[in-house]
Amino acid sequence: MAWILDDSRPIYLQIEDLIKANIIAGVYQPGQKLPSVRDLAAEAAVNPNTMQKALTELERSGLVYTQRTSGRFITEDVSKMTELKEQIAREQIQLFLKNMEQLGLTRDDIRRLLEKEWKEES
Amino acid sequence: MAWILDDSRPIYLQIEDLIKANIIAGVYQPGQKLPSVRDLAAEAAVNPNTMQKALTELERSGLVYTQRTSGRFITEDVSKMTELKEQIAREQIQLFLKNMEQLGLTRDDIRRLLEKEWKEES
DNA sequence: ATTATTGTATTACTTTATTAATACAATAGA
DNA sequence: TCTATTGTATTAATAAAGTAATACAATAAT
Secondary structure, eight states, rough: OOOOOSSSSOHHHHHOOOOHHHHTTSSSSSOOOOOHHHHHHHHHHHHHHHHHHHHHHHHEEEEEEEEEEEEEESSSHHHHHHHHHHHHHHHHHHHHHHHHHHHTTTTTHHHHHHHHHHHHHH | OOOOOOOSHHHHHHHHHHHHHHHHHHHSOTTBOOHHHHHHHHHSSOOOHHHHHHHHHHHHHEEEETTTEEEEEOOOOOHHHHHHHHHHEEEEEEHHHHHHHHTTTTHHHHHHHHHHHHHHHO
């Protein structure tokens, strides 16, 4: 895993995002055990508490769970994962629409702009 | 103007957003003079420095400009305003698409989800 | 039973961000 | 010219956030 961190944002948030992205992308498989807090911290070259913070935050999302003395695991509950993805997507969409509406854009404007963007991306 | 502020985010950011929204919505007309920093601060019941910070931030967007001793004005340059709106929209779109792609969603997924959201909103 | 490994809690240090008090500077307007 | 009004700069006070050091607790593994 590429622990590329900068100082634009808090370390623990960057770590959380990296791990979350890897889980969603399927790099970490359901049920898989994560390395220990200390190991992950060493890997990422951060203080264990910082890694701990990232992980407990991540846990609130339901993507991982803890077994007190054996470690942390990616949830096996694939439907929970799907559900979560959908929830995140919905939130993203609603935020996006709110922002666009604040700019005075109509639904058609938004449709048009998206297609334009995609066209330009190729 | 309704200076409804809470403590969820820094005051100066909330003020900046309020004013920006009003400009974009056309509540403040191009060329119009804004009240002085001190007057606005009194209106919003915040420290003048806080209002000052909100305004200088806002200025970076190009929506307002300053004349040293006569005050601040909404830009008369309507095309600049349009341009800015378009730029903000583009940024919003790109961020949105990046986030959605990270969730593994395709263009069709996105189209579908948007239409679904709009349908639900009625 | 003992030990090594796991996550957790507590506390303190440090840094950054936010807000506020105050003084300064420029000039429009009388 | 003088004064009131404008934005600005400087500095300090406060609060919040982030990171780190260290000790604790539970249990799986031996």
